[in-house]
Amino acid sequence: MVVKAKGNGVMKWWINSMWGFWLVLLVFSLGLATAIYYVWLKGNI
Amino acid sequence: MFDFMIAGVQAPIFLLVFVGFTVGIVGGFIGVGGGYMVTPALIVFGFPGYMASGIDMTHIAGKGLVSTLRHRQLGNIDWTLALTMVAGTMLGVELGVRTLVYFKNLGIAGIVLLVTSVVVMFSLFLYTQIETRRSHRALDVMKKEGRQIGRELHTSGLPKFFQSINLAPIVRCRTARVVVSMWVIVLVGVVTGFLAGFLGVGGGFIRVPALVYLVGASTHIAVGTDLVEIVFSGGYGALRHSIEGHVDMMAVVFMISGALFGAQIGSIATSYVRGPAIRYVLSYSLILATFGAVMRLLYVLTGQKVEWLSLVAVMLTLGEMIFLCLFICSLLYFAWRNKRGDWVPDWVKPLVMS
Numbered sequence: 001m002v003v004k005a006k007g008n009g010v011m012k013w014w015i016n017s018m019w020g021f022w023l024v025l026l027v028f029s030l031g032l033a034t035a036i037y038y039v040w041l042k043g044n045i
Numbered sequence: 046m047f048d049f050m051i052a053g054v055q056a057p058i059f060l061l062v063f064v065g066f067t068v069g070i071v072g073g074f075i076g077v078g079g080g081y082m083v084t085p086a087l088i089v090f091g092f093p094g095y096m097a098s099g100i101d102m103t104h105i106a107g108k109g110l111v112s113t114l115r116h117r118q119l120g121n122i123d124w125t126l127a128l129t130m131v132a133g134t135m136l137g138v139e140l141g142v143r144t145l146v147y148f149k150n151l152g153i154a155g156i157v158l159l160v161t162s163v164v165v166m167f168s169l170f171l172y173t174q175i176e177t178r179r180s181h182r183a184l185d186v187m188k189k190e191g192r193q194i195g196r197e198l199h200t201s202g203l204p205k206f207f208q209s210i211n212l213a214p215i216v217r218c219r220t221a222r223v224v225v226s227m228w229v230i231v232l233v234g235v236v237t238g239f240l241a242g243f244l245g246v247g248g249g250f251i252r253v254p255a256l257v258y259l260v261g262a263s264t265h266i267a268v269g270t271d272l273v274e275i276v277f278s279g280g281y282g283a284l285r286h287s288i289e290g291h292v293d294m295m296a297v298v299f300m301i302s303g304a305l306f307g308a309q310i311g312s313i314a315t316s317y318v319r320g321p322a323i324r325y326v327l328s329y330s331l332i333l334a335t336f337g338a339v340m341r342l343l344y345v346l347t348g349q350k351v352e353w354l355s356l357v358a359v360m361l362t363l364g365e366m367i368f369l370c371l372f373i374c375s376l377l378y379f380a381w382r383n384k385r386g387d388w389v390p391d392w393v394k395p396l397v398m399s
Binding site for chain 1: 360
């Protein structure tokens, strides 16, 4: 079975490091949460 | 455009389905009801607090039932453990509620609740995170040495201590493969029930680590067994809230329609990962919920005048649901790639089943 290698560089670090992956997901999630707040919720609180 | 009035609130239907779906995935995966995420979210959507609590509890009962049925099929439920613990949990919840009333009469319930939440969740996060990283490293070494590894490994010494307590009657939990004094299980039920009753939550995030680290059950069994408890407590809570008129069935239907799919995905995902992966997600859930509680605590301590603290708490609540959901879906995707022999990050390999 051939195991394909992923690309090198910064992107690989983000995915290959648990903390990097964690951070990318967290930033994305908080960004999405902010978008949801501004689109649907602002004014409700 | 698709929004209409639910419980007197112009409710965003898409968000109700979305919250049900994301919390369904998380709940099915780590064995929690997710009340500590859903209730604040519903309040943010504009529902009054009592309504948010009632809708949340009713949706948890439905979602818990779906997850329990799925975990039953996967063989993740130890009925002896679940039913023995229910007795202790009921007593604990009653004690917790009475303690809460005591602090309410003193007029300091809000602060005490938030401080206790922060301390309990942060302590659980710290222990779970440290132990899980240790297990992750051990699994990594075993994998590199080419040794056969099962779906569970935890390195805590606490279960050995609790299993060595020789106080009759001794219970043999066949599915969990644990032999332990009945009083230990009841005590775990009382303590976790007390905290759940005091903090006003279902208590899954306390019970799952307790079942793993105190009783010695595997994480998968802890998740399935805890969901049985959630069906009991959620069902009772839903009944009580319905009688009081705190439940809007329209909101529940929208949330459950998302949760039905989410809970299935979350429950099935557990069969593709090893125990430490579930414990990682649980610990992330705890630290994010801790930050949310710290923000709410600071908001209260500053006389509810610093608005951005409340806003950050909202972002953390919504962000936490999305983050946990994405993390679980990523693990599922990596597990699928790993099974096919495709590239996956090195840190994922010990966490997913091969």
